[in-house]
Amino acid sequence: EAGVAQSPRYKIIEKRQSVAFWCNPISGHATLYWYQQILGQGPKLLIQFQNNGVVDDSQLPKDRFSAERLKGVDSTLKIQPAKLEDSAVYLCASSLDVAYGETGELFFGEGSRLTVL
Amino acid sequence: AQKVTQAQTEISVVEKEDVTLDCVYETRDTTYYLFWYKQPPSGELVFLIRRNSFDEQNEISGRYSWNFQKSTSSFNFTITASQVVDSAVYFCALGYRGTSYGKLTFGQGTILTVHP
Numbered sequence: 001e002a003g004v005a006q007s008p009r010y011k012i013i014e015k016r017q018s019v020a021f022w023c024n025p026i027s028g029h030a031t032l033y034w035y036q037q038i039l040g041q042g043p044k045l046l047i048q049f050q051n052n053g054v055v056d057d058s059q060l061p062k063d064r065f066s067a068e069r070l071k072g073v074d075s076t077l078k079i080q081p082a083k084l085e086d087s088a089v090y091l092c093a094s095s096l097d098v099a100y101g102e103t104g105e106l107f108f109g110e111g112s113r114l115t116v117l
Numbered sequence: 118a119q120k121v122t123q124a125q126t127e128i129s130v131v132e133k134e135d136v137t138l139d140c141v142y143e144t145r146d147t148t149y150y151l152f153w154y155k156q157p158p159s160g161e162l163v164f165l166i167r168r169n170s171f172d173e174q175n176e177i178s179g180r181y182s183w184n185f186q187k188s189t190s191s192f193n194f195t196i197t198a199s200q201v202v203d204s205a206v207y208f209c210a211l212g213y214r215g216t217s218y219g220k221l222t223f224g225q226g227t228i229l230t231v232h233p
Contacts (some may be wrong), residue, residue, distance in 0.1 A: 005163070033219050042208050042223025043162070056220055060183070090158065097221060106219065108154075109163040 002026065002110035006060040006092050018080035021112040023086045024073070025094030031055075033106065034067055034077050044093055044109045049075065082116045118137035119144050121211050130199050133231050138194045140209030146170075151185065151192045152172045152210040152221065162208065168192065199231045 013019050014096040025032050030051050035043035046065065048055040059103040060067070064083070069075040081088055089111040095104050130136045142151065153165040164209040166176065168185050176183045180197045196203055206228050210221040 015207045031219055040225070041224055042210070043221075044223070045220045091160075091162070093162075093219075104161070105164040105167065106221070107164070110160040113160075 002107075004092055004094055004107055006090075006112050007114055009110065010113050010115075012117065013082055014117050015084055016081040018035035018078065019082060019114060020076055020078045021090050021114075021115070023075045023109060025075075025092070026107055029094035029096055029107070030072070031095045032069055032075050033093040033095075034075070035093060035108075037089045037091055037111070039088070046077070046090075053078030079114075082114075084116050087114055087116045119146075119211050119222045121209050121222055121224035122226050123207075123209055125227045126225070127228040127230070129230045129232065132201060132230075133198050135153075135158060135195060135197050136199050136228070136229065136231075138196075138207050138209075140192045140194065142190050142192065142209070143188075143210050145209060146213060148214055150212040150214075152212060153183065153192075153194050154210060154223075156206040156208065156226070158205070196229075199229075201233055204229060204231045208233045213217050 007022050011019055032049045034046045036046050037043040046060045047057040047067045049069040052069045065079055067077045091108050091111045093106040093108045095106050124139055136198045149170045151168045154162040155163050155165055166183055171184050182195045184193045206226045208226045209224045212221045
């Protein structure tokens with residue numbers, strides 16, 4: 001079974017530029033997540049999709065970050081304009097549509113490492 | 118507020134030693150889930166275990182074991198007879214039922230290095 005695919009693996013940009021990350025979840029997984037992991041910290045949820053609807057985006061800096069999952073499959077996370085503090089690994093994860101909103105196992109991709117200069 | 122604390126930033130052991138990774142959590146909810154994930158150098162987080170708040174039974178899986186104690190809000194992870202392949206960053210996390218069920222609160226992580 002193919003895992004969660006992410007691209008690009010690495011990206012270096014200057015501050016105020018824009019960047020986009022792509023994620024393709026495991027086939028059949030209805031729920032998709034974007035987490036931000038700053039060096040030396042645990043991941044933090046940015047946004048959660050259930051099919052193509054947003055479940056939680058309370059920690060997404062909406063003035064510069066946007067995400068979409070138009071057909072309920074793959075997803076794109078965009079940052080525009082980037083700031084120095086956005087340097088991090090952006091992890092995509094997916095999970096099965098568990099019953100009654102129970103938290104199950106999340107399957108993570110290898111992440112996209114962003115460096116903002 | 119939810120919080121997960123992993124007080125050990127880094128642990129270094131020699132192969133075949135036993136090692137315990139500590140995790141302490143804070144939550145006001147009575148129903149919650151606790152997780153351990155492993156992050157090898159390749160970067161992806163790998164699921165190890167999920168426990169729900171009603172199940173305090175300890176669990177053993179091969180060389181891995183977990184000790185859940187609600188009285189002390191702890192969910193510790195022990196690796197018996199450690200191996201070099203166990204070297205990774207280990208994260209403890211807290212999750213819930215309900216609309217934000219995938220919103221895990223992670224600890225800072227513990228870097229485990231196992232030397233040959």
